Amino acid sequence: MSAIRTQALACREAARRIAVLDTAAKQRLLCDMADALESQVDVVLEANVEDMRLAMEKGVQGAMLDRLRLNVSRVQTMAAGLREVAELPDPVGMVTRRETRPNGLSIERVRVPLGVIAMIYEARPNVTADAAALCLFAGNGVILRGGSEALQSNLAIAAALQTALQTNHLPAAALTLVDDLSREAMVELLQLTDIVDLAIPRGGEGLIRFVAEHARVPVIKHYKGVCHLYVDRAADLALALNLLIDGKTTRPGVCNALETLLVHADIAESFLPLAAAALSERGVELRGCERSRQWVPAMKSATDDDYAAEFLDLILAVRMVDDLDEAIAHIQRHGSDHTEVIASADEAAVQRFVHALRSAVVMVNASSRFSDGGQLGLGAEIGISTTRLHAYGPMGAESLTIERFVVRGHGQVRHPHNRV
Numbered sequence: 001m002s003a004i005r006t007q008a009l010a011c012r013e014a015a016r017r018i019a020v021l022d023t024a025a026k027q028r029l030l031c032d033m034a035d036a037l038e039s040q041v042d043v044v045l046e047a048n049v050e051d052m053r054l055a056m057e058k059g060v061q062g063a064m065l066d067r068l069r070l071n072v073s074r075v076q077t078m079a080a081g082l083r084e085v086a087e088l089p090d091p092v093g094m095v096t097r098r099e100t101r102p103n104g105l106s107i108e109r110v111r112v113p114l115g116v117i118a119m120i121y122e123a124r125p126n127v128t129a130d131a132a133a134l135c136l137f138a139g140n141g142v143i144l145r146g147g148s149e150a151l152q153s154n155l156a157i158a159a160a161l162q163t164a165l166q167t168n169h170l171p172a173a174a175l176t177l178v179d180d181l182s183r184e185a186m187v188e189l190l191q192l193t194d195i196v197d198l199a200i201p202r203g204g205e206g207l208i209r210f211v212a213e214h215a216r217v218p219v220i221k222h223y224k225g226v227c228h229l230y231v232d233r234a235a236d237l238a239l240a241l242n243l244l245i246d247g248k249t250t251r252p253g254v255c256n257a258l259e260t261l262l263v264h265a266d267i268a269e270s271f272l273p274l275a276a277a278a279l280s281e282r283g284v285e286l287r288g289c290e291r292s293r294q295w296v297p298a299m300k301s302a303t304d305d306d307y308a309a310e311f312l313d314l315i316l317a318v319r320m321v322d323d324l325d326e327a328i329a330h331i332q333r334h335g336s337d338h339t340e341v342i343a344s345a346d347e348a349a350v351q352r353f354v355h356a357l358r359s360a361v362v363m364v365n366a367s368s369r370f371s372d373g374g375q376l377g378l379g380a381e382i383g384i385s386t387t388r389l390h391a392y393g394p395m396g397a398e399s400l401t402i403e404r405f406v407v408r409g410h411g412q413v414r415h416p417h418n419r420v
Contacts, residue, residue, distance in 0.1 A: 004188045007176050008143060008195045012116050014174035015141030019113045023090040025168070026137050030086035032164035034079040037129060040160040041075045047152035048125065055123070055149045063253025063312040068123040068149055078129040078157075081374070085133040088378075091398040092139045106408040111401040113139030115197035118189055119382070120145050120211055122203030125153035127382075132161050132175050134382045138400035143196070145178040145186060147203070155179065183210075190215040200395075202383045205310070220391060222383035224310040225255030225338040227368045230327040230353065232344030233264040237271050239365060240343035244275055247341065247368040249282045253312045255384065256339055256371040260307060260317040262327045263292065268320045272296050279316065288318035295320075307334045324349050328356045335359060337386045339371040360386055360393035 021029070037044070048070040055068055097109040117140050119131040128144055135142035146154040158177040165172050178185065190199055193216050201211035202222045212219050229247060231240045247258035263271055272295040276286060287302040299318065306317040307330070321327045331340055341363040342353045354362050361371040361384075371394065373381020378396025385391045391399035 002188060003180060004178065004185050005192065005195070007173070007178065008116065008189065008192050010171070010173035011141040011143050011176045012195050014171035014176075015113070015116050015139075017170055018136055018141060018174050019092075019115075019139040021139070021170075026090065026139075027086040029164060029168050029170065030082045030133055030137060032167055033129075033132065033161045034082035034086075036160045036164045036167075037075065037079045037082070037157065040156065041072060044075055044153065044156045044160065045070060045072070047156035050152045051125075051150055058149075060123070060149060064123050064149070066251075066253050068125065068153070070125060070153060074126065078126050081126075081130055082133045084374070085137050085397060088137070088397055090137070091401045094398075094401075096403055103412055104410065105412055108406040108408070109403045110406045111398070112404050114400055114402055116141045116143065116195055117400060118143045118145065118196045118199040118217070120186065120190075120199060120201040120203070120207065122147035122207055123149040124202065125150045125157055127202060128154045128157040128177070129161065131382050132158075134395075134397045134400055136174060138397040140197075140400055141174045141176070143176045143178060143189065145181070145189060148181050151179065151181065186211075187214045190217060190219075193217055200383055218389070219387070220383070220385045220389055220395070221387045222255075223338070223386040224336050225257070225384070226259050226308065226310050226334060226336040227256060227339045227341070227371075228260045228262055228327075228331050228335060229258050229341045229343065229368065230262040230321075230324075230331075231264060231267065231271055232324065232342060232346060232349050233266040234346035234349060235264075235267065235271075235343040236345060236365075237267065237274065240271065241275060241278060243341060243343055243365070243367050245278055245282065248279065248284060248316055249314065250369060252314050254369075255310070256368050257312070258316065258341070258368050259309060259311055260319065260330075260334070262319050262321050262330060264324075264327075265291075265320055265322050268292065269295055272318070272320070282314070284314045284316055286316055286318055289320060291320040292318045310336070324352060328353065331357060331359075338384060339363065339368045341366070341368050360384060 091111045094111040117135050121127045162172040196217045199217050199219045201208045276296040286299040287306045288299040293299045337359045339361040340359045373394040373396050381394045384394050
């Protein structure tokens with residue numbers, strides 16, 4: 001038996017122990033995990049220093065390097081995320097619907113754990129803690145396969161979290177970190193249909209495509225975030241400018257950062273120079289269509305590739321549109337179903353924008369940066385699903401459970417004439 005299969009089987013057995021824990025036991029476990037992580041902060045940061053050194057030697061830079069970097073504040077944020085998840089409503093056992101049939105049967109839809117979840121991610125050591133918190137609180141076992149760039153950090157974080165499992169007399173295999181980072185091992189993991197119930201890839205486009213192409217287990221994709229801000233003719237320009245600055249510049253290397261600005265032609269003359277000046281002060285490079293460049297001549301020319309790009313950097317594509325329908329058509333052509341934003345005081349335009357687009361999150365007069373599980377009340381998130389399966393959008397603990405039917409009766413049979 002291969003090492004990957006052995007690890008997965010151990011995780012499945014451990015998951016059965018996690019599935020029957022009551023809410024208080026899971027809360028205690030997650031709080032103990034947070035304490036363990038904080039007590040091991042020096043060990044975690046020392047491991048991260050080694051990962052950062054090796055990554056820089058390999059030429060890693062920009063958004064990936066930022067995601068890899070840990071400091072005391074980020075470790076404390078991970079610990080806080082564990083405690084926040086512990087305070088969420090327990091999704092396991094939640095009755096989402098109840099009805100009584102004419103024959104007296106009581107039909108309930110009840111949330112239960114999925115089982116074993118494989119989390120495949122790149123240089124994001126915080127995902128180790130976030131995924132552990134959400135999967136365990138939802139009653140699942142979790143198999144973590146991080147990227148080579150964050151191996152030492154992930155090992156240190158997982159070791160700290162596993163001490164809390166052991167303190168609570170639970171098997172450490174409920175949180176299994178795979179240290180064989182070969183592609184062959186990952187493919188084998190993704191094809192364990194008799195053990196793994198769901199795979200969630202989180203990282204660059206190449207990783208997600210690889211997982212989707214090789215998996216035999218169900219996959220929920222956290223695909224790229226080509227997020228748009230459409231500034232309508234009825235927008236408050238000061239409000240729109242704040243949304244633009246926050247969405248593009250606060251943390252450009254994350255998936256909910258803005259990548260494209262669409263501006264209604266009627267307000268382009270007023271808004272575009274204002275936006276260009278504010279973004280230029282913050283180091284943003286603009287790439288626009290010819291019509292938008294007439295108001296900002298210093299803007300570079302945009303290509304179709306720019307409008308489909310997830311820059312993850314201080315670069316923004318810009319396009320002037322004649323009306324709301326043209327903005328919607330642009331998003332439908334170039335978007336990735338992640339997050340779209342409209343700035344407008346026209347409720348009819350807002351409703352058309354909301355209903356015409358099927359992206360996982362639509363923001364009305366609010367920053368794209370709120371497209372985040374923690375900001376939307378889910379606690380830490382395991383990802384933002386752009387796959388229309390049982391979960392769509394930011395995924396919290398509830399998204400890691402599934403509904404089943406529980407039917408209660410008092411002796412009903414389907415064919416009464418066959419009774420003894």
